Amino acid sequence: MKFGFRLALVAALLVSACETLPAGTTGPAARLPSTPLELGDWRRANAGAVTQHFERQVASRYAVGAPLAAVSADLRRNDFSCAVNRDSAGRGDPPDQICRRSVSADTCTHTWQVHLFDAAGGGLGRARALYDRSCGADGLLGGPG
Numbered sequence: 001m002k003f004g005f006r007l008a009l010v011a012a013l014l015v016s017a018c019e020t021l022p023a024g025t026t027g028p029a030a031r032l033p034s035t036p037l038e039l040g041d042w043r044r045a046n047a048g049a050v051t052q053h054f055e056r057q058v059a060s061r062y063a064v065g066a067p068l069a070a071v072s073a074d075l076r077r078n079d080f081s082c083a084v085n086r087d088s089a090g091r092g093d094p095p096d097q098i099c100r101r102s103v104s105a106d107t108c109t110h111t112w113q114v115h116l117f118d119a120a121g122g123g124l125g126r127a128r129a130l131y132d133r134s135c136g137a138d139g140l141l142g143g144p145g
Contacts, residue, residue: 058129108135
């Protein structure tokens with residue numbers, strides 16, 4: 001009898017752990033870390049490593065369903081400039097907001113972007129993290145100028 005009860009309890013806990021939170025929730029998805037957004041070793045690491053690190057940071061920091069206003073406010077606290085995207089040009093699903101931060105060091109300009117996609121109800125549908133480094137006479141994405 002005890003074994004059956006324990007098995008039912010474990011099954012109920014597993015099912016409840018898989019429940020998704022609705023957009024705009026005030027639960028765990030709405031809580032954002034108070035620590036700075038970690039950009040990684042962008043001065044020494046190659047662009048691919050910086051990009052991967054930044055993508056992981058953004059994915060773990062901004063949960064689907066978090067209030068979009070709170071996400072953009074957090075990015076502003078981390079020295080990003082955020083603006084509503086007005087350039088949809090009819091292509092695909094453009095981001096609703098674009099947040100950008102640029103830092104110039106030595107002969108390079110480092111630019112981080114977070115594209116925020118709105119879900120129904122004002123919550124975050126998804127976030128896309130991007131990084132670019134332009135050094136000297138490099139063109140876009142490190143190509144020829």
